[in-house]
Amino acid sequence: MTVTLTGDLRSGPGNWFASLGAMLRWHLTSLRLVLPVMAVVQMLTAAGLSVGMSLFFSQVDERTGLFLGTGAAIVSLILVGLVVAPQLVAGEKEAGTYDFTASLPVPRSASVAGWVVVSALVSLPAMVVALLLAEWRFDLDFSVSWAVAPAVLLTLVCAALIGYAVAHGVEKPTITQMISQVFAFLVLGFTPITFPPENLPGWLAGLHQALPFYHMGVIIRGALTDGLVTDVGRSYLIVVAWTVVAAVVTGIAVRRRK
Amino acid sequence: MNDWTFRAEGVTKTYDGGKTYPNRDVSIQVEPGEVYGLLGPNGAGKSTLVKQVIGLLKPTSGSLHLGPHDLVADPDAARQLCSYLPQAPMPIESFKAAEAVRLTGQIRGGDRAVINRRADELIEALEIGEWRDTLGARLSGGVRRLVGFVMVTVVPGRLVILDEPTNDVDPLRRRLLWEQIRHLGEMGAAVILVTHNVLEAEKSVDRLAVISDGKVLAEGTPSSLKVADRGRLRLQVMLVPGMPTPDLPPVVLDHSRVGNNLMSVIDEDRATDGIGWAQRLMGEGVAEEYALAATTLEDAYIRLTGVVASEETEAVPA
Numbered sequence: 001m002t003v004t005l006t007g008d009l010r011s012g013p014g015n016w017f018a019s020l021g022a023m024l025r026w027h028l029t030s031l032r033l034v035l036p037v038m039a040v041v042q043m044l045t046a047a048g049l050s051v052g053m054s055l056f057f058s059q060v061d062e063r064t065g066l067f068l069g070t071g072a073a074i075v076s077l078i079l080v081g082l083v084v085a086p087q088l089v090a091g092e093k094e095a096g097t098y099d100f101t102a103s104l105p106v107p108r109s110a111s112v113a114g115w116v117v118v119s120a121l122v123s124l125p126a127m128v129v130a131l132l133l134a135e136w137r138f139d140l141d142f143s144v145s146w147a148v149a150p151a152v153l154l155t156l157v158c159a160a161l162i163g164y165a166v167a168h169g170v171e172k173p174t175i176t177q178m179i180s181q182v183f184a185f186l187v188l189g190f191t192p193i194t195f196p197p198e199n200l201p202g203w204l205a206g207l208h209q210a211l212p213f214y215h216m217g218v219i220i221r222g223a224l225t226d227g228l229v230t231d232v233g234r235s236y237l238i239v240v241a242w243t244v245v246a247a248v249v250t251g252i253a254v255r256r257r258k
Numbered sequence: 259m260n261d262w263t264f265r266a267e268g269v270t271k272t273y274d275g276g277k278t279y280p281n282r283d284v285s286i287q288v289e290p291g292e293v294y295g296l297l298g299p300n301g302a303g304k305s306t307l308v309k310q311v312i313g314l315l316k317p318t319s320g321s322l323h324l325g326p327h328d329l330v331a332d333p334d335a336a337r338q339l340c341s342y343l344p345q346a347p348m349p350i351e352s353f354k355a356a357e358a359v360r361l362t363g364q365i366r367g368g369d370r371a372v373i374n375r376r377a378d379e380l381i382e383a384l385e386i387g388e389w390r391d392t393l394g395a396r397l398s399g400g401v402r403r404l405v406g407f408v409m410v411t412v413v414p415g416r417l418v419i420l421d422e423p424t425n426d427v428d429p430l431r432r433r434l435l436w437e438q439i440r441h442l443g444e445m446g447a448a449v450i451l452v453t454h455n456v457l458e459a460e461k462s463v464d465r466l467a468v469i470s471d472g473k474v475l476a477e478g479t480p481s482s483l484k485v486a487d488r489g490r491l492r493l494q495v496m497l498v499p500g501m502p503t504p505d506l507p508p509v510v511l512d513h514s515r516v517g518n519n520l521m522s523v524i525d526e527d528r529a530t531d532g533i534g535w536a537q538r539l540m541g542e543g544v545a546e547e548y549a550l551a552a553t554t555l556e557d558a559y560i561r562l563t564g565v566v567a568s569e570e571t572e573a574v575p576a
Binding site for chain 2: 002003005006007009010015018019022023025026029030031032033034092095096097099100101102103104105106107255257258
């Protein structure tokens with residue numbers, strides 16, 4: 001069959017949304033064999049965190065319960081965006097298939113947005129499971145406000161963009177994988193999300209005032225609980241600032257040509 | 259109406275601050291409808307050149323234009339206007355073959371009905387219909403390569419870049435693939451074909467450039483590149499394994515040896531002397547057999563690059 005070749009360039013919002021839809025399907029189909037497993041593993045991890053942490057305590061009072069329950073949910077939300085993209089992109093680079101994906105004729109931002117939606121699909125169920133489990137295990141009463149939507153969305157986008165920036169900005173796949181492991185280690189063990197910042201040495205607590213992870217915890221807790229956290233506005237500002245930085249770095253990384 | 263000629267002018271790519279030169283001052287031009295071969299040994303700089311065209315790499319200096327578009331300044335336009343089949347395997351493990359084709363067609367901005375029709379026809383033409391619903395992970399390397407070809411050409415760009423498209427493909431389907439590559443030209447696309455398979459290139463491209471060490475060594479039609487070998491014949495002598503290369507008589511103008519295969523170029527007028535020499539070698543138990551044939555593009559290729567194409571081994575200088 002002979003087709004007519006076009007020389008017209010596609011642009012504008014219509015093309016952007018069509019590209020987003022197509023790239024979303026591309027990412028989802030690419031991950032078809034691992035996505036369900038990934039979602040289940042994330043849910044189990046979140047459940048494990050939520051229940052496992054409580055074993056450190058002989059008795060869990062309401063405040064500790066709220067901390068642990070929300071902490072597990074927040075950690076699982078952050079980890080997917082932060083760790084999964086770097087791991088997958090590093091795998092693509094190692095297999096040599098990165099060039100084809102990078103040569104697809106879509107706006108880079110639409111491809112990034114498609115990826116953010118995918119990480120939401122993996123991490124949101126895990127977050128919900130962690131919260132429900134905590135509610136049952138510690139007999140908690142969450143007071144969910146409307147702010148949960150922007151808080152979760154912002155956290156999700158920020159974490160996914162930081163992960164994406166590392167995935168595409170760091171050239172060597174082995175380094176990318178190392179960084180993502182450091183992220184996982186840092187977020188799981190040394191970020192005041194499942195415990196209060198006072199438990200950390202002063203310098204590390206100070207560092208977390210500048211990093212986004214602790215503040216992601218604050219804004220989500222602010223939306224899920226009453227009176228557990230303060231100064232939520234400042235935390236929003238810091239997470240927004242990190243999102244902007246991550247978006248700019250991602251933009252540079254995906255457009256960069258060696 | 260635009261003229262969709264592709265022009266590379268003085269393209270130079272350096273790494274490590276000028277220590278390595280994958281491309282040195284490469285200038286080529288490909289007209290719409292033309293199938294243009296980039297021929298050269300591994301590491302010659304062919305893939306580096308096409309990656310600059312599609313915007314994965316940026317030239318250190320020089321320009322790349324497709325019709326009115328500056329591809330270096332506008333990589334987004336490059337990705338829309340060019341179709342690119344990379345040398346690496348396609349990332350379609352979890353895609354069914356036909357699904358991967360349809361989705362790439364949509365990503366390339368094609369109309370659904372047209373995509374479906376052309377996908378069906380390409381799949382049928384390449385005789386890979388039995389795998390249309392098979393997951394990429396279960397496809398053989400050759401079929402996967404063909405699916406990759408259908409993916410990138412279901413909605414062809416003005417410039418179609420194919421990096422080693424026939425790798426792993428069986429001989430029968432290779433022929434079918436060549437027909438489809440020619441058909442892209444007939445539809446008006448400019449086609450750049452990267453290969454190190456000289457014999458295939460000789461039969462299938464309109465013009466070609468021989469590239470080695472990042473430089474264009476020669477450019478022209480396959481026949482024009484063989485001009486220097488006109489009036490010469492190729493005398494191929496299969497030596498008994500382990501035999502050293504015998505002394506060469508004056509009739510041998512050029513030679514190279516790969517394993518036990520001694521390839522020599524002789525003067526057409528002195529073919530009898532050449533045959534006499536080969537027969538003597540057989541009589542002495544030095545050679546097992548010989549064959550006399552017309553020179554091919556491969557002889558020109560060996561002369562230009564010093565590399566025996568079929569083996570990718572450094573030729574023994576004559």
